[in-house]
Amino acid sequence: MNATPHRPPRYWLMKSEPEECSIDDALAAPNATVPWTGVRNYQARNFMRDEMQVGDGVLFYHSSCPEPGIAGIARVAGGTRPDPTQFDPDSPYHDPKSKPDQPRWLLLDVQALRKTRLISLAELREHPDLAQMRVLQRGNRLSITPLEAVEWEAITGRLLGGR
DNA sequence: GCCAACGTTGGC
């Protein structure tokens, strides 16, 4: 975790397949906190390693499911560390090229704060303020993407009724 | 299940 103190909070969108870990699953976990396992993309890993800080806002996004969209609000809870599944031959996230003395893949803890109504991709596309969101761009695949503050405000404020 | 888009791999 980058320890630069006192920077303004940042905001992130994090994708999770609800069959793996839904917002309900996260809220039901101890302390509503889950290790964000399975990131196997260098750009997303670097966000966790270099840019995400405790307290950053997270939109919890459900992907690869019947109703893709924003399903909850969470926060970065810290704890950046090697993702143990990379060393587990029985895990679908096993990476045989990763060595324990030089782990390739990291995870961090995400604390779910609340479930929201499902904000679908179609609804997100209706709002001009959100036109630049990575998750709305063609061909996007990144499972962790930064959000602009205005995007965070529009979604947590306007779309979710200011709560 | 389809398939476009993307990231990674590896031969050269």
Place this chain on the structure above:
DNA sequence: GCCAACGTTGGC
């Protein structure tokens, strides 16, 4: 360093 082949993502 190029780039074709391949595997994966993820909405539809």
